[in-house]
Amino acid sequence: MHPHHRPEERRLSTSVLVIGTGGGGLRTGIELAEAGQDVLLVGKRPRMDAHTSLAAGGINASLATIDAEDSWQQHAADTIKESYFLADPRTVEIVTQGAARGIADLERYGMPFARERDGRITLRFFGAHTYRRTAFSGDYTGLEIQRALLRRATELEIPVIDSLYITRLLVSEGTVFGAYGFDVGDGTRYLIHADAVVLAAGGHNRIWRQTSSRRDENTGDSWRLSVEAGARIRDAELVQFHPSGILEPAHAAGTLVSEAARGEGGILRNALGERFMERYDPERMELSTRDRVALGAYTEIKEGRGTEKGGVWLDVSHLPRETIMQRLPRVYQTMIELQMLDITREPMEIAPTAHYSMGGVWVRPEDHATDVDGLYAIGEAASGLHGANRLGGNSLIELLVYGRVTGQAVAEYVAGRQTHRRSPEAVTEARAEVDGLLAADGDENVRTLQRAIRDTMTEHAGVVRDEAGLQAGLARLSEIEERISGIGVHPDIAGFQDLAHAFDVKASALAARATLQCALERRETRGCHNRSDHPETDPALQVNLVWSADGTIEREAIPPVPGEIAALIPEAVSQEGKLVE
Secondary structure (H helix, E strand, C coil), X not given: CCHHHCCCEEEXXXXXXXXXXXXXXXXXXXXXXXXXXXXXXXXXXXXXXXXXXXXXXXXXXXXXXCCCCCCHHHHHHHHHHHCCCCCCHHHHHHHHHHHHHHHHHHHHXXXXXXXXXXXXXXXXXXXXXXXXXXXXXXXXXXXXXXXXXXXXXXXXXXXXXXXXXXXXXXXXXXXXXEXXXXXXXXXXXXXXXXXXXXXXXXXXXXXXXXXXXXXXXXXXXXXXXXXXXXXXXXXXXXXXXXXXXXXXXXXXXXXXXXXXXXXXCCEXXXXXXXXXXXXXXXXXXXXXXXXXXXXXXXXXXXXXXXXXXXXXXXXXXXXXXXXXXXXXXXXXXXXXXXXXXXXXXXXXXXXXXXXXXXXXXXXXXXXXXXXXXXXXECHHHECXXXXXXXXXXXXXXXXXXXXHHHHHHHHHHHHCCCCCCCCHHHHHHHHHHHXXXXXXXXXXXXXXXXXXXXXXXXXXXXXXXXXXXXXXXXXXXXXXXXXXCCEECCCECCECHHHHHHHHHHHHHHHHHHHHHHHHHCCCCECCEEECCCCCCCHHHCCEEXXXXXXXXXXXXXXCCCHHHHCCCCCCCCCCCCCCC
């Protein structure tokens, strides 16, 4: 590429760069701006359409407005039990103790929560909570949170740049000093200098075929950026499959039917009309935990009792029409729009769908700092709270709590910095990486490779896994990685989407490798991680698996659960209903 062909490069400088404009990134930015810090937010997608806006069900806090007996300690106990004892108790304490404050922050930003007649915030049950502690706003909770945070960010005049794709974090001697990227529309390059960087760019569930993420989100970007900067990944294998994703139309396959549909009394049946949850959790039935319901549905389909299209039925048509319109308006609307299906009259066809990365970048519980000085990760990009099964409603509150906690920590870090290390070599490498891809004119098509990764993960690392399948998955992934080096990138009139997808596919390959290798290493069945060749839980594996770029995996011990919380955890997690392979 001749120097005079080099596209324009804009240089920006800020105290703190936040990558990702969903709930986590916005809440962190707000905290920093309120503390008087200079902050810049960037995202590869439009800010109004961040993934947070899709979260339907609700946000948890032990407000005890409905069930007076509830407490943050009980919320913590439920979270740890549900994590199959893989959650970090310190992380859990910070989130459950800070939850009420997180809700109060949202109220301060004008969030319209559903309320009782006397003004108390209404709370509803979600699977596996001891008490009602899920606050909501219709079934548009995530969208309302996103709107409230964006309003506050606008009031604070926080600069937000949309469609800016970050390709690399800039690091000098183990300390981050900024990031490099390009505009997805016109290819303009950005060199951003920053004293600290917060990664809030989501998880990796887009690397499965049936997923609740859109095409260009949750492709593992946070993982690739952090690992290439020198960070590590924890719990890569622990992926939550949401029990209910729709199968059609193809472009929307995996779109979620909110858990609220089961919470309000929806019934699951197989193709024979049997209410199959009787086999997997006869007590809680449809209100069982996400991993059990997903495993139940997966097993029915796999054993030949699924529908022709490979799903099961979820039916709410027996509920009063009024209940459906009030409590499930978004499900109703979505099914009419996508399938011309009236859920007040007909059942929905669903199947388990890759939904949430419970693992993510390794961070310290107290402030979500990573292994790289000045680099932090929050939200779905981070790890530590959810272990082997996430409680519905905990992900949204995590954004609010750690947005505040990490924001404060980053403000202190930036204020205390004496020197500013920069490295011209790091910038040169970042530029060369983009130049190299733009000059790439191989025969491999980026989208074909992305599809190959998704097929590989779906076939070999889905709801149920085994040694042979995971080994085959790694072999196929190696072939795909070879092919990635032969891609062709062709910017066109529509912009630089192709270049963005080339980086997406690199991130997806890294995330797939971490997931397959950790899934191989966890030779047990625990929570969302089902190994048909190891159907029992192994007490020796009550550890977190921490993955490094060279493929080595360390076993990290989990601190003990504090007594006051341990006392509230009922008997050991039963494995009943898990051994169905």
